[in-house]
Amino acid sequence: MMNPSIAVLAGDGIGPEVMAQTLRVLQQVAPQITTKHGLIGGAAYCQYKSHFPTATKQLIDVCDAVLFGSVGGPIEAAEQPQWKNCEVNSILALRNHLKLAINSRPAKFYPALKDISPLKNERLEACDEILILRELLGDVYFGEKRTYTANGYKIAEDTAKYDENQIAQVAHHAFKIAATRKQQVVSVDKANVLDTSKLWRQVFQQVAKQYPEITLTHMLVDNCAMQLILNPAQFDVIATSNLFGDILSDAASALPGSLGMMPSASFSSKGFGLYEPSGGSAPDIAGQNKANPMAQILSLAMMLRHSFDLHTEANAIEKAIENTLDAGFRTQDIMQVGRRAVGTQAFTDEILHHL
Numbered sequence: 001m002m003n004p005s006i007a008v009l010a011g012d013g014i015g016p017e018v019m020a021q022t023l024r025v026l027q028q029v030a031p032q033i034t035t036k037h038g039l040i041g042g043a044a045y046c047q048y049k050s051h052f053p054t055a056t057k058q059l060i061d062v063c064d065a066v067l068f069g070s071v072g073g074p075i076e077a078a079e080q081p082q083w084k085n086c087e088v089n090s091i092l093a094l095r096n097h098l099k100l101a102i103n104s105r106p107a108k109f110y111p112a113l114k115d116i117s118p119l120k121n122e123r124l125e126a127c128d129e130i131l132i133l134r135e136l137l138g139d140v141y142f143g144e145k146r147t148y149t150a151n152g153y154k155i156a157e158d159t160a161k162y163d164e165n166q167i168a169q170v171a172h173h174a175f176k177i178a179a180t181r182k183q184q185v186v187s188v189d190k191a192n193v194l195d196t197s198k199l200w201r202q203v204f205q206q207v208a209k210q211y212p213e214i215t216l217t218h219m220l221v222d223n224c225a226m227q228l229i230l231n232p233a234q235f236d237v238i239a240t241s242n243l244f245g246d247i248l249s250d251a252a253s254a255l256p257g258s259l260g261m262m263p264s265a266s267f268s269s270k271g272f273g274l275y276e277p278s279g280g281s282a283p284d285i286a287g288q289n290k291a292n293p294m295a296q297i298l299s300l301a302m303m304l305r306h307s308f309d310l311h312t313e314a315n316a317i318e319k320a321i322e323n324t325l326d327a328g329f330r331t332q333d334i335m336q337v338g339r340r341a342v343g344t345q346a347f348t349d350e351i352l353h354h355l
């Protein structure tokens, strides 16, 4: 790609801190990529009184990919009844604007961190990476919603809705990815109760016929939450709907040690990519140089690989992170006795040193 450019939307909370460090890594490995900065979330609200201003929309529409930080606050606008979820929650608005249908969240297990997992070592021995593929434009997040009063009570409604094409898109993606991995897909639903899940299961079974080399199994979401803790090694690719994927990916992120290590990539059907940490704006640690920059830096690696075919650079970043962990450096979320506790910036210094 000639003169590639990316939109950098750091957002708020820990977003700007981890983004600043990630851009140091980008500058070192791929200085040919131009960065264009835009405001989103709380940072945009402060300036434009809008969480997803037109200026930011115009910026991303002329870029080749988006590197996103996180958004959380300030969201006093959320209290105003005329604001719909999408307008306040800029990441949902952004996913909808870019039609990002699929979200890929790898939970990678690092040998150096096996002792900080909440699970016993023997449960992790066969674990390398669990990939959660999550549908991103459907479900209760984008269905009809309303709050009203009837018979003196307040009532709230959220509607879950899926069409077969949305589901098929995730299924094809899951089977294609599985073909490059362990040839297995676990599709997670709640088909014993929900119509959307019944359709989900039917479509997965139908699409599976085109991928006879892949083993498809189905698991109910409540069981999956339990199995992730009991026997994570049974999973390689998990494919699921928006809400279940949101919850299960946070749970899966904790198995290797911390949500702060889990990156993500979201794709439109045309292959446009947005890359962001799986976690949020972490207001409890924002502004303290405590955040783990791994999720953001690994999201950059995913961007280089998937949007720009820069595989050597992506691999180099991932290797440098592993070497940094092997050398004993830890942010507070993955700290262990006998290791060296460092802040966001010093941890990135070490990554740059190992690059």
Ligand SMILES: NC(=O)C1=CN([C@@H]2O[C@H](COP(=O)(O)OP(=O)(O)OC[C@H]3O[C@@H](n4cnc5c(N)ncnc54)[C@H](O)[C@@H]3O)[C@@H](O)[C@H]2O)C=CC1
Binding pocket: 014, 069, 070, 071, 072, 073, 091, 258, 259, 260, 261, 276, 277, 278, 279, 280, 281, 282, 283, 284, 285, 290, 291, 292, 293, 295, 333
């Ligand atoms: N894509 C996005 O921008 C997302 C935004 N959010 C928003 O973030 C805000 C805070 O939500 P929470 O429920 O607190 O979830 P959160 O993901 O921000 O934080 C949950 C826990 O994980 C920790 N954590 C997250 N990232 C970390 C990192 N890089 N290093 C070290 N620790 C890390 C936090 O300190 C906190 O203890 C909310 O406003 C929520 O809507 C939540 C998820 C995704």
Ligand SMILES: CC(C)CC(=O)C(=O)O
Binding pocket: 089, 091, 092, 141, 246, 278, 279, 280
């Ligand atoms: C707005 C939320 C759906 C963000 C979130 O929690 C996520 O994408 O993981």
Ligand SMILES: [Mg+2]
Binding pocket: 246, 247, 250, 278, 279
């Ligand atoms: Mg989430």
